[in-house]
Amino acid sequence: MSRYLLPSLASLAPYVPGEQPQDRRYIKLNTNESPFPPSPKAQAKAAEALKRLQLYPDPDGMSLVSAMAERLGLSPDQVLLCNGSDEILDQAFMAFCDGTHPAVFPDISYGFYKVFAEFHGVPYREIPLRADFSICPEDYFGAEGMIVIANPNAPTGLALKSSEIEEILMHNPKRVVVIDEAYIDFGGASAVPLIVQYDNLLVTQTFSKSRSMAGARLGMGFACKALIDDLKKVKYSTNPYNVNAMTLAAGLGAWEDEAYTRANVKAIRENREETEKALRDLGFETTDSRTNFLFARHPGIGGEALYQALKAKGVLVRHFSAPRINDSIRVTVGSKEEMEAFVRAVREVLEAQ
């Protein structure tokens, strides 16, 4: 920290991304990446785009925006691209929250919501999940600020129904409701169709998970034109050329290759179910995950101990030290081979107890 840093930022605790170790090869099940490479069509389009990098990208990414709008039955001015969905969440905090415009979100959810709030000086309230880790929609009725809900939620993996999202929207006409659908393709029901009815709804999604493009940094937001215009104001006041030309091209290729995405999602769901069954057979409790990860705890070993023991065996999973979830691990669903290796490693750890 320098002596020039704003005093208001001095005590901040920034977000800590999952480990990206460079020292040894792990079976890497800690950051919810896809085990599959990006679509060949995405690769081919990026390979073309990289030859013309001397030119700025289209700041609006209209080719991709139009393709998305067409498939989703939206108009292009209801779609905004971003440099990963973290960026559009940050933009939402900047557009709709400040020291007198608070935010609310679940106490157990994506850890970045709290970081955004603290960084931007936004008062926030964390609403506890139920004991079974589910979100109680009524808790969000008449909220005192912008609502941010991950659906399905992370790291719990649990999803709300569309009707529950709609109830939250109906009961908050004065508040923006952000539904973070990073994991929606693995089993949840998207809130995108609700955009035409609710002018307070912002849905965010990403190419990082189901479309195997975490390395490309591409996310998107869907909302009524007025909300998208607000976010564009933030974008054009901070970093207009936020999505690079290779990523725009790859994104279009991936979007057009929906069959590839569906096939990968199907494989991951199958691997998820098999792994979940194996974990339950080993005595784990698991949540009903609708994502590309499993959230599991074992009565015989703590989350931290299990994480460390697996890491020693070359399998990287994620452990969170927050109360209520520190006895669990979050395990990305990878390939069939990776999940078999993971289950083998877990069995060895339990047997050595």
Add this chain to the structure above:
Amino acid sequence: MSRYLLPSLASLAPYVPGEQPQDRRYIKLNTNESPFPPSPKAQAKAAEALKRLQLYPDPDGMSLVSAMAERLGLSPDQVLLCNGSDEILDQAFMAFCDGTHPAVFPDISYGFYKVFAEFHGVPYREIPLRADFSICPEDYFGAEGMIVIANPNAPTGLALKSSEIEEILMHNPKRVVVIDEAYIDFGGASAVPLIVQYDNLLVTQTFSKSRSMAGARLGMGFACKALIDDLKKVKYSTNPYNVNAMTLAAGLGAWEDEAYTRANVKAIRENREETEKALRDLGFETTDSRTNFLFARHPGIGGEALYQALKAKGVLVRHFSAPRINDSIRVTVGSKEEMEAFVRAVREVLEAQ
């Protein structure tokens, strides 16, 4: 604008990027892009990286950071990568300025400084350039806030000497001094060597101009470790994975292919000199540009009229409507053929007057 947008943002005027017309082919000399494709080494590395996009990028980009640090005689913790240098400038405003920590910059400079300040609610003072468009270093001694100076300046093209930058640094021990070196490779003297002496200096650079990578979105900042740590705090509180894997790879290829960059810079400087001479022969006044653009005015035609007339002929240049410079145009220095076509078009416009 929605009814949810923060009142403080309602009247903002965001940055307006140069036109990126999709409707017809122009000789595009309006956004200071390079006429040359990216280095073959940059292309090859990006082509490899796009096959593994399913994995998140290294958020610190250590391979590229280390390569930069080594060549510049810095330590890796004195280097920070960003999603275009706009982003690191935005981060600097967030780290060092707020409602009670102002900023100062020249009245005629990169238009985004004012946008950053207004967006973040930062009071700012614009210090007038001298009548000849040069910056008077003494005007910045004992400044009341963070200083931001583009060197060479845009759209004037004029550069300060290293000794003048150093005087500004010496006279502002309590202020961060940001030197925006987007155009430094075309003729200015970089302030990077001053980093070891001045803990208040942040130098920003970009791969968009001399390295033909505007489409990839890659910039970087150089400063003492403490200032870089401050900016990392902002990065890790807003968008940690801000630079994608293809761009990191391309950046390393471009950085390693310094001979390619130098050859392109040499060609652009030669084209700049020839074009400048041709413009002077046609009666233009030009500044002593140390950049990849020319800033020129003609006593016989206004800037707006010239811009429009050239656009009608298929040549796109940039015109700014701000006072003092609205009689001028800014012309990117492109290839020899492009500049010959530009001069031909200018001659025709003048003859038709």
